[in-house]
Amino acid sequence: MSKQPVTRRQFLTYTLTGVGGFMGAAALMPMVRFAVDPVLKGKPKGEFRPTTEKVADLSEVPKRVDFSYEQVDAWYTSQVTETAWVYLNKNKEIVALSPICKHLGCVVNWENNGEFPDQFYCPCHAGLYTKDGNNVPGTPPRGPLDAYKTKVVDGILYLGKPGPNPFVK
Numbered sequence: 001m002s003k004q005p006v007t008r009r010q011f012l013t014y015t016l017t018g019v020g021g022f023m024g025a026a027a028l029m030p031m032v033r034f035a036v037d038p039v040l041k042g043k044p045k046g047e048f049r050p051t052t053e054k055v056a057d058l059s060e061v062p063k064r065v066d067f068s069y070e071q072v073d074a075w076y077t078s079q080v081t082e083t084a085w086v087y088l089n090k091n092k093e094i095v096a097l098s099p100i101c102k103h104l105g106c107v108v109n110w111e112n113n114g115e116f117p118d119q120f121y122c123p124c125h126a127g128l129y130t131k132d133g134n135n136v137p138g139t140p141p142r143g144p145l146d147a148y149k150t151k152v153v154d155g156i157l158y159l160g161k162p163g164p165n166p167f168v169k
């Protein structure tokens with residue numbers, strides 16, 4: 001086997017190709033990482049979010065409970081605050097209603113209109129809901145308020161995603 005000497009031109013070609021490839025890979029890595037980063041991150045644990053509300057403090061009177069959590073949307077992380085109206089019904093079940101009106105999405109409040117005691121009132125178009133979240137016929141909303149899924153961990157209320165209201169028959 002004969003050994004052929006490497007010419008100066010070949011040496012330069014190999015060296016520049018190697019260095020160029022290394023530099024190209026180094027430049028591409030952050031871009032690739034940025035593109036696939038959300039895929040590499042794990043999903044949030046569980047669908048329930050903790051509130052600061054002790055279940056022992058709940059009563060039969062709806063109470064406004066605000067809770068916050070971090071929301072990851074692809075590359076963007078933001079702090080989200082949601083609200084629920086929470087109380088214990090006659091069967092001592094925890095009821096956590098979404099405050100979002102089922103007419104056009106305004107925010108309802110409990111007993112904030114003296115004319116309608118014991119009801120949720122929507123100030124935008126005078127929508128009314130009974131305590132269990134059922135829409136009062138003859139007012140604009142066409143369906144009951146959504147209800148959050150609930151869970152209790154160490155005496156603290158956790159809320160899941162709001163969905164169809166199981167307390168309205």
Ligand code: FES
Nearest residue numbers: 101103104122127
């Ligand atoms: S948005 Fe609530 S009644 Fe219209």
